[in-house]
Amino acid sequence: MVFLTLSCWIRSRGPDRYWKVQEVLKNARHFRGRKNRCYKLAVRMVRRAFVYATKARKLKKRNMRTLWISRIAAASREHGMKYPALMHNLVKSSVQLNRHVISDLAITEPRSFLSLAKLARARQQEGFRAALGDGKEPPGVLSRVAFLQ
Amino acid sequence: MSSFSRSAQQWATFARSWFLIDARMQPPGKLASMSAIRLQGKHKPIYHALSDCGDHVVIINSREIAFSGNKWEQKVYSSHTGYPGGFKQVTAAQLHHKDPKAIVKLAIYGMLPKNLQRRTMMQRLHIFPDDVLPDDIMANLTEELPQPREVPRKLSEYTQEEIDAFPRLWTPPEEYKMK
Numbered sequence: 028m029v030f031l032t033l034s035c036w037i038r039s040r041g042p043d044r045y046w047k048v049q050e051v052l053k054n055a056r057h058f059r060g061r062k063n064r065c066y067k068l069a070v071r072m073v074r075r076a077f078v079y080a081t082k083a084r085k086l087k088k089r090n091m092r093t094l095w096i097s098r099i100a101a102a103s104r105e106h107g108m109k110y111p112a113l114m115h116n117l118v119k120s121s122v123q124l125n126r127h128v129i130s131d132l133a134i135t136e137p138r139s140f141l142s143l144a145k146l147a148r149a150r151q152q153e154g155f156r157a158a159l160g161d162g163k164e165p166p167g168v169l170s171r172v173a174f175l176q
Numbered sequence: 177m178s179s180f181s182r183s184a185q186q187w188a189t190f191a192r193s194w195f196l197i198d199a200r201m202q203p204p205g206k207l208a209s210m211s212a213i214r215l216q217g218k219h220k221p222i223y224h225a226l227s228d229c230g231d232h233v234v235i236i237n238s239r240e241i242a243f244s245g246n247k248w249e250q251k252v253y254s255s256h257t258g259y260p261g262g263f264k265q266v267t268a269a270q271l272h273h274k275d276p277k278a279i280v281k282l283a284i285y286g287m288l289p290k291n292l293q294r295r296t297m298m299q300r301l302h303i304f305p306d307d308v309l310p311d312d313i314m315a316n317l318t319e320e321l322p323q324p325r326e327v328p329r330k331l332s333e334y335t336q337e338e339i340d341a342f343p344r345l346w347t348p349p350e351e352y353k354m355k
Contacts, residue, residue: 102221133221
């Protein structure tokens with residue numbers, strides 16, 4: 028017999044079970060029902076929640092971009108332009124602002140957005156002005172790319 | 177507006193406006209798309225699906241809407257009562273006669289996003305078949321939207337000078353009989 032005294036018979040199989048269980052349950056505390064308390068149910072639901080979180084990191088980028096686009100479309104319609112026309116003409120005028128920045132400008136800096144819309148409108152109607160107009164630039168709009176020397 | 181305090185600026189930004197649209201001689205589909213955009217709040221740069229930024233839309237004279245083509249006779253609105261043999265199909269003309277508000281209401285209902293907020297947005301839509309508005313709605317109106325379709329003038333509305341000044345392509349000979 029190896030264990031000759033009573034105290035040697037007492038086993039301590041894994042003293043950290045409480046903390047390992049708590050590490051999982053802390054991520055489940057805001058769930059509904061028994062899955063926020065019982066480890067066996069919680070461990071499945073926590074794994075599912077983490078999988079959803081991983082997939083959502085890609086979806087978040089897509090959703091944010093669609094939100095920016097719909098906000099820019101709403102703001103440009105207020106100024107009488109449509110979203111595709113605005114973006115195409117800004118690209119043609121070599122304005123390299125992304126949709127995030129333009130949508131923030133549309134919300135917090137309305138006059139800057141108005142100036143962008145006027146720039147895009149001038150670039151859009153450049154052909155018309157060359158064909159029909161008197162060759163004068165529209166007041167206050169610079170639509171040519173300035174080559175730095 | 178830059179002199180507002182933060183809470184006052186927030187209140188002013190997210191305030192709900194009341195739009196008025198006159199539906200006389202307008203196609204109900206175009207009215208519906210304009211209204212659906214404003215009921216969702218998609219005409220605002222601060223739009224977000226969760227932030228409840230939609231506005232109220234009031235449509236008057238919905239009895240005088242104008243379908244193009246033969247849609248009054250050809251467009252069919254279907255419904256089912258739930259009981260066997262209860263499939264009902266009604267033409268647009270019959271439905272309009274029974275309820276002059278239904279065509280515009282169904283058009284807008286179909287154009288809103290199919291989520292739980294659709295019913296709240298429909299509650300913010302007010303349709304009146306005639307010109308008569310209740311006083312509380314009249315007091316709330318903020319803006320009138322331009323009509324989507326330019327209503328053409330009838331021949332009787334042109335003055336004789338305008339008819340004479342219109343260019344003629346050919347003059348018919350004296351014994352020509354117009355059908």
